[in-house]
Amino acid sequence: MRFISKYRRHRFAGPLLLLGALLFAGLTYSAAQAVTEQATLSQSDKATLIAEGKEIFARGCSSCHGLNAEGAGVGPSLIGVGAASVDFQVATGRMPVADMSQQIARKEPVYNDQEVAALAAYVASLAPGPAAVTNEELAWERDGNMAQGGELFRNNCAMCHNLAGQGGALTQGKYAPTVMGVEVKHIYEAMITGPQAMPVFSETILTPQEKLSVIKWIKHAETEPQLGGAALGRVGPVTEGLVGWVLGLGLLIGVAVWLTAKAR
Amino acid sequence: MSARERVAGQVANYVDERTGSAKWLKKTLTKVFPDHWSFMLGEIVLYSFIILLLSGTFLTFWYDPSMREVEYEGSYQPLSGLKMSAAYASSLHISFDVRGGLLMRQIHHWAALIFMAAMVAHLMRVFFTGAFRKPREFNWIIGVGLLTLGIVEGFLGYSLPDDLLSGTGIRIAEAIIQAIPVVGSYLSFFIFGGAFPGEMFIQRIYVVHILLLPGIFLALITVHLMLVWYQKHTQYPGPGRTEKNVVGYPLMPTYMAKAGGFFFIVFGVTAFLGAVASINPIWIYGPYNPGQIGAGSQPDWYMGWLDGLVRMAPPLEAYIFGYTLSLNILIPGLIIPGIIFTGMALYPFIESWITGDKREHHLLDRPRNAPNRTALGAMSITFMLVTLINGGNDLLATHFDLSINQIMWFSRIGVIVLPPLAFVITKRICLSLQRADRELVLHGKETGRLVMLPHGEFIEVHEPLTPEKAYLLTQHEQLPALEANLSNEYGVRNPKAIRSKIRSRLSRSQAEQIAKPTANDVKELEGGHH
Numbered sequence: 001m002r003f004i005s006k007y008r009r010h011r012f013a014g015p016l017l018l019l020g021a022l023l024f025a026g027l028t029y030s031a032a033q034a035v036t037e038q039a040t041l042s043q044s045d046k047a048t049l050i051a052e053g054k055e056i057f058a059r060g061c062s063s064c065h066g067l068n069a070e071g072a073g074v075g076p077s078l079i080g081v082g083a084a085s086v087d088f089q090v091a092t093g094r095m096p097v098a099d100m101s102q103q104i105a106r107k108e109p110v111y112n113d114q115e116v117a118a119l120a121a122y123v124a125s126l127a128p129g130p131a132a133v134t135n136e137e138l139a140w141e142r143d144g145n146m147a148q149g150g151e152l153f154r155n156n157c158a159m160c161h162n163l164a165g166q167g168g169a170l171t172q173g174k175y176a177p178t179v180m181g182v183e184v185k186h187i188y189e190a191m192i193t194g195p196q197a198m199p200v201f202s203e204t205i206l207t208p209q210e211k212l213s214v215i216k217w218i219k220h221a222e223t224e225p226q227l228g229g230a231a232l233g234r235v236g237p238v239t240e241g242l243v244g245w246v247l248g249l250g251l252l253i254g255v256a257v258w259l260t261a262k263a264r
Numbered sequence: 265m266s267a268r269e270r271v272a273g274q275v276a277n278y279v280d281e282r283t284g285s286a287k288w289l290k291k292t293l294t295k296v297f298p299d300h301w302s303f304m305l306g307e308i309v310l311y312s313f314i315i316l317l318l319s320g321t322f323l324t325f326w327y328d329p330s331m332r333e334v335e336y337e338g339s340y341q342p343l344s345g346l347k348m349s350a351a352y353a354s355s356l357h358i359s360f361d362v363r364g365g366l367l368m369r370q371i372h373h374w375a376a377l378i379f380m381a382a383m384v385a386h387l388m389r390v391f392f393t394g395a396f397r398k399p400r401e402f403n404w405i406i407g408v409g410l411l412t413l414g415i416v417e418g419f420l421g422y423s424l425p426d427d428l429l430s431g432t433g434i435r436i437a438e439a440i441i442q443a444i445p446v447v448g449s450y451l452s453f454f455i456f457g458g459a460f461p462g463e464m465f466i467q468r469i470y471v472v473h474i475l476l477l478p479g480i481f482l483a484l485i486t487v488h489l490m491l492v493w494y495q496k497h498t499q500y501p502g503p504g505r506t507e508k509n510v511v512g513y514p515l516m517p518t519y520m521a522k523a524g525g526f527f528f529i530v531f532g533v534t535a536f537l538g539a540v541a542s543i544n545p546i547w548i549y550g551p552y553n554p555g556q557i558g559a560g561s562q563p564d565w566y567m568g569w570l571d572g573l574v575r576m577a578p579p580l581e582a583y584i585f586g587y588t589l590s591l592n593i594l595i596p597g598l599i600i601p602g603i604i605f606t607g608m609a610l611y612p613f614i615e616s617w618i619t620g621d622k623r624e625h626h627l628l629d630r631p632r633n634a635p636n637r638t639a640l641g642a643m644s645i646t647f648m649l650v651t652l653i654n655g656g657n658d659l660l661a662t663h664f665d666l667s668i669n670q671i672m673w674f675s676r677i678g679v680i681v682l683p684p685l686a687f688v689i690t691k692r693i694c695l696s697l698q699r700a701d702r703e704l705v706l707h708g709k710e711t712g713r714l715v716m717l718p719h720g721e722f723i724e725v726h727e728p729l730t731p732e733k734a735y736l737l738t739q740h741e742q743l744p745a746l747e748a749n750l751s752n753e754y755g756v757r758n759p760k761a762i763r764s765k766i767r768s769r770l771s772r773s774q775a776e777q778i779a780k781p782t783a784n785d786v787k788e789l790e791g792g793h794h
């Protein structure tokens with residue numbers, strides 16, 4: 001204890017104590033973050049998919065969307081939204097919604113693939129709508145054109161999703177989420193169903209081939225090596241300015257202090 | 265005398281006989297400069313400027329300042345075959361196909377950010393220590409000019425690659441130009457050679473960026489430094505330092521070594537950033553196309569406050585004689601910055617008018633001893649920070665789960681409420697620090713050692729200050745407030761009575777200080793309980 005009391009009036013004691021306290025608080029917080037568990041259910045027969053979907057729907061969705069998906073109060077009618085919409089909303093975890101805030105956020109999905117397929121089949125059986133896309137339709141590596149995709153992305157997507165696809169702010173706390181790390185199928189479904197604030201990109205606006213080009217560009221941007229060094233969050237001049245001040249000028253001021261320090 | 269010394273002597277003699285340089289050099293090389301880290305901030309600006317000249321020259325070897333449309337055939341695949349301007353294509357060429365090109369581009373851009381940041385830090389040092397007072401008002405004005413030109417120069421440089429992000433910035437600049445009443449639309453036509461974007465502006469801003477402004481910079485920096493040389497450097501107060509001397513080290517060898525070494529350190533830090541951290545990745549943004557826009561488009565930080573002001577402006581428009589006056593752009597984009605920079609340039613004169621102090625000052629103020637000035641500085645910084653925050657409102661919204669509208673309203677209210685609040689708080693802190701200084705001089709330093717006296721009383725032992733420290737804490741002068749001169753001795757009303765009244769009111773606020781301890785105070789205490 002003598003060691004501590006000896007240094008308690010040292011001029012670095014205050015800053016160091018603060019740093020230690022901040023570290024402690026930060027570590028405790030991150031350790032306390034609960035890890036959500038994924039529920040798994042047994043396989044079910046494909047023939048009874050719709051029936052199974054109806055059952056899941058009645059259990060997990062009907063309180064908002066109505067017993068027959070006709071919509072009730074908070075939840076809109078799902079008749080005619082199609083399998084693609086269900087797949088996008090449920091498989092990205094947006095549905096069922098956890099809290100009704102400005103925007104329904106992506107989260108860990110509640111239902112597994114089998115259950116999502118069942119729900120999609122059930123909703124699709126109510127009325128025709130955009131069908132779930134098959135892998136055959138998603139041959140983006142073969143059919144997409146990257147340069148064209150980049151141009152289309154800048155024309156149609158960047159005004160909300162940012163030039164680098166990092167996402168952007170909309171009004172009143174709504175936002176366009178990042179397109180980085182999103183499954184190909186879900187990007188495609190988002191374009192054809194227009195979830196939340198996003199418009200629908202019909203085939204007259206973006207042909208299926210053009211959609212694949214956009215996907216190809218996004219997938220490239222996602223995996224492109226960080227040319228030029230650390231990406232700094234890919235959000236442009238804001239972080240660059242911060243680094244310039246803190247790291248650039250900070251280092252130089254440190255050196256200036258060192259250069260003018262009196263020899264002890 | 266060794267052979268080497270003899271040869272060196274002969275060479276020096278040869279040069280001196282022809283140029284008479286020995287006398288001048290002797291005087292110059294022994295010139296004394298004071299030593300403090302904050303005096304090196306200006307050096308960082310100068311050195312980054314040299315780095316900018318060097319790296320910029322490298323970039324001009326390959327950059328093609330032309331808006332001619334070309335098809336990209338370089339090695340960056342995601343843009344392959346796209347139509348773009350030659351300017352953008354050559355910027356990509358520098359980034360991907362010129363050896364060391366990307367590094368140089370990044371060094372150039374980082375150096376520009378550090379150039380501006382160091383300039384602002386230097387400005388703050390000069391302001392808070394009162395180094396702008398007589399006889400240095402001209403140098404202050406030159407500094408304000410350099411800062412303004414630096415913002416323009418940086419903005420033009422940011423626009424040269426002609427990528428989608430920079431083109432967006434140019435488009436906003438066009439909007440601000442058009443908002444100028446009467447001549448705005450004509451000015452815009454002249455600048456862009458027709459309707460935006462036209463085919464001219466890259467060539468034009470290129471010439472301004474690499475020739476005109478650097479030339480003006482060189483001239484202004486030279487005058488700035490010559491004035492520093494001629495007027496001698498200011499110094500912090502301390503024992504042995506007066507208004508008539510400069511305490512420090514000679515140029516040769518101390519500052520030759522320090523400054524020379526510091527240049528390489530600045531270059532090193534800039535090159536390090538250029539090597540490890542990506543800046544302005546134009547290939548991600550794509551070529552400029554007026555029909556496209558990206559969410560989260562931002563200017564570089566030194567323009568961010570201006571962007572923030574424009575973003576927070578309420579949608580005001582006036583219609584006069586059938587013409588639209590875009591007050592929503594005019595006020596934040598031109599009028600407020602105009603007031604800020606004019607006020608900044610005039611500040612030395614305003615302060616000396618308020619204090620009535622027309623004497624020369626070579627000793628710097630400790631910021632706490634000029635509470636009003638320090639508070640005004642804190643107020644300005646607060647204003648800039650609020651506007652800067654609003655300039656990045658979209659990124660703050662997405663990264664901190666906030667509503668962009670809330671941030672905007674916070675800024676709209678904050679930009680009016682927070683600066684005066686910062687003024688009051690800072691002034692109080694300054695006065696508290698003065699009070700603490702007074703305590704320290706009168707009662708010495710608390711040692712944390714508790715002593716029990718024979719009769720049981722506990723006292724904390726106070727250690728008296730060293731005379732040097734006590735001098736530092738009491739050397740400043742405290743000017744009395746100016747009285748209002750309302751009428752002369754015959755009772756005739758002063759025609760400038762209102763002006764005098766305003767001045768006296770400001771002066772009283774300026775003179776609000778905690779009385780520093782006098783020699784008598786100290787003596788009295790020493791005679792007392794100690």
